[in-house]
Amino acid sequence: MLDNMSTTVETASERSAAKVNQEIRALWLRSGGTLTTEQRAEYQRLVMEWAAVVPEERRAA
Template structure:
């Protein structure tokens, strides 16, 4: 994962970000710690931005 996934100009595709989200949930086994929750929220924001940018 990039150090600041919500930085403008991220070159990662929505598919790449989705892979990171899926991996996070797999590692967490369905229950996120507060730190993982923050990471998930950052990834989700990055994913949403990638979807809008790709459209």
């Protein structure tokens, strides 16, 4: 059950936390501070990706 949910994050987690964070900030800038439903879904996906990458980077440090 969890395997199906994690495929997007695993694929995207090849990027660094800094790169994902940069994309999150760009999304907020483009939106003018108010996210549409579509942008909110993208934001949630990015935050999940970021959260998956941060612990990996801390372990590697």
